[in-house]
Every structure is written in C-alpha cells, then in structure tokens.
Amino acid sequence: MRRLLLAATAVAALAACSSMHSAAPAASAEPVRVYAAGSLREALTNIAQDYEARTGQKVALTFGASGLLRGRIEQGEPAQVFASADTDHPQRLAAAGGWQAPVVFTRNQLCALTSDRVNATPDSLLATLLDPQVRVGTSTPKADPSGDYAWQLFRRADSVRPGAFATLDAKALKLTGGPDSPPAPAGRGTYAWLMDEGRADVFLTYCTNAVAAQKEVPRLKVVQLPDNLRVGADYGLGVRQGAPAAAVRFAQSLREPAAQKVLQGLGFGAPG
Known part of the structure; x- marks a missing residue:
C-alpha cells in the first residue's frame, strides 16, 4: 500500500509539472x-x-x-x-x-544640462536661458517629444517673464532629434558629445539623459527646473x-x- 501511495503521488507530481510546462507560452x-x-x-x-x-x-x-x-x-x-x-x-x-x-x-522630467562655464541654479535658470550670451540647445519639436517639452517650458517661462517665449523660441538651437541631425560617434552619448563639442552652453533634455551625460563627462552639471517651469x-x-x-x-x-x-x-x- 505504501508503494502504491508513493507511486500515485509521483504520477500526480509529474502531471502537475507537465500541466505547468504546457501552460507556459512558447x-x-x-x-x-x-x-x-x-x-x-x-x-x-x-x-x-x-x-x-x-x-x-x-x-x-x-x-x-x-x-x-x-x-x-x-x-x-x-x-x-x-x-x-x-x-x-x-x-x-x-x-x-x-x-x-x-x-x-x-515617466520622465525635463532638466537642464549645463557646461562647467555656466553657474546656474534652479532659481537662476530662467535668467541663464534668457542671457544673450548663453546658447540653448534642444531637440527638434514635432520630430522628437523632447523638443516639444522644451517649447512647453518656453511657454511656461512666458507666464513668469512676459516676452520670454519669443526670446527662447528665436534663440533655441535644434541640435538633435531631427531627420537631418548628425548622429553621435560610436560609443558616445548624444548629449555628452554635443556638450563636449561646445555646441551649446545649456541643453534642455530629459533628466535621465542629463544624468547619463554627466556620467560620461563629469564636468557637466545637471540643474533641476524650478517648480514654475517644471515639465513632465x-x-x-x-x-x-x-x-x-x-x-x-x-x-x-x-x-x-x-x-x-x-x-x-x-x-x-x-x-x-
């Protein structure tokens, strides 16, 4: 009887195992x-x-x-x-x-990636972006949502400082994300490469991109947007x-x- 019970238990276990394997999607x-x-x-x-x-x-x-x-x-x-x-x-x-x-x-957030020559804080970021001497890099709107989010920031900026949208819309450099944007060299991150090349003083991009760029080029700085400019x-x-x-x-x-x-x-x- 003991042997019969053990055999029955083994058969049941094998059947359960077989059922589990057959249920798993191939x-x-x-x-x-x-x-x-x-x-x-x-x-x-x-x-x-x-x-x-x-x-x-x-x-x-x-x-x-x-x-x-x-x-x-x-x-x-x-x-x-x-x-x-x-x-x-x-x-x-x-x-x-x-x-x-x-x-x-x-989800993600927009951040500012800055060169080591720019001393910006969340509170001073808008003034930095509006500075005529500061080159502001973005991705390309409509082709890349990162560019669309940058223009959302510009519209928010206009409610903080009237006229800011026109200034930022005119000066923003669409450096990536477009159909003709040059790719980064092999082994380089796009934003670290563009900032390393000196193509912009401040680049508006996703916080995840900014952090990755700073890991690649440690002298770069990541600045969070203030609450009144924040774009998710x-x-x-x-x-x-x-x-x-x-x-x-x-x-x-x-x-x-x-x-x-x-x-x-x-x-x-x-x-x-």
Whole structure:
C-alpha cells in the first residue's frame, strides 16, 4: 500500500509539472519588433536582454526620435510595439486605425544640462536661458517629444517673464532629434558629445539623459527646473492590433516589476 501511495503521488507530481510546462507560452521563432524612444535605449536594452534570458523570446529593438519612428511606422515599417516618449505619437497611430490606444508605462522630467562655464541654479535658470550670451540647445519639436517639452517650458517661462517665449523660441538651437541631425560617434552619448563639442552652453533634455551625460563627462552639471517651469513627460506604449501574442506579452512585461525596477533604477518614474 505504501508503494502504491508513493507511486500515485509521483504520477500526480509529474502531471502537475507537465500541466505547468504546457501552460507556459512558447517563445516565437520571430523576434518581437519594438520601436522605442532614444531616451529608453539603455533601459530597454537591459530589459530586453533579461526578458530573452528568462523567456527565450528574442526582441529586436529600433531606437530613434519618437516622431520620426511614428513616420516610419506610417510608411509601413513592421513595428509591433511602440514605446514613445509621449502619448501623442502612439495615439495618432491608434486614431488612424491599426494600433491599440497607448497606456503610460513610465515617466520622465525635463532638466537642464549645463557646461562647467555656466553657474546656474534652479532659481537662476530662467535668467541663464534668457542671457544673450548663453546658447540653448534642444531637440527638434514635432520630430522628437523632447523638443516639444522644451517649447512647453518656453511657454511656461512666458507666464513668469512676459516676452520670454519669443526670446527662447528665436534663440533655441535644434541640435538633435531631427531627420537631418548628425548622429553621435560610436560609443558616445548624444548629449555628452554635443556638450563636449561646445555646441551649446545649456541643453534642455530629459533628466535621465542629463544624468547619463554627466556620467560620461563629469564636468557637466545637471540643474533641476524650478517648480514654475517644471515639465513632465508621460511615456506611451502602443501595440499593433493583431500583433503576435509574443509582442503582446513583451509589451505587458514593461509594466511589470522586473522592467519597472530597471527603469526606475535609471531615473524614470513609476507609471502611476
């Protein structure tokens, strides 16, 4: 009787194990095709590597300015997941049909990255930006949400100091994020390279980009925006309608604890 009970227990355990394995989704032979904002490069590269190791599912990552990526998708490129630095670009895909409405999966903030020749604090930042001798670098509006967020800052500045918008709109240097913007040399971060080259005295970019640039070029400084100029960025995640189950699973994983730990470890905010 004892041997019969042990055998029955073993059979039940094997059946449970078999059931668990059959329930686990199989990895697709085709990679999940993810188009993502350039500011997500380090985070999503790390997340995808971990995801591949855990699931066996390959992930193909394409990075760039969100507006330019949206244009490429509209022209027929086969993205299955779109991780944008705003919600507007994935929402435009959804409005045109063929994509699900985006959900916010992480957040960011705008910061000022300054050269070591600029002595700016949050309280003096607006005066620094308006100084005729200070060159202000931005990304390219409409092509890259980082540029759109910079122009939001300019509009906020106008409510603090009338006329500031016109001054900043005229002087801002659109140094990256556009269709003709030169890429950084291999192994260099875009913002560290541009500041190292002396292309701007202050660069308005995401705080995560600014911190990464300072790690690469320690003499650079990161200045937080004052409350009256603060601009936040909600990152939107869209999935193509009819995308393979593997793509849906990867998109879902970006809101789960493992991915969120990577994002927040690099300075991104929780989706809320």
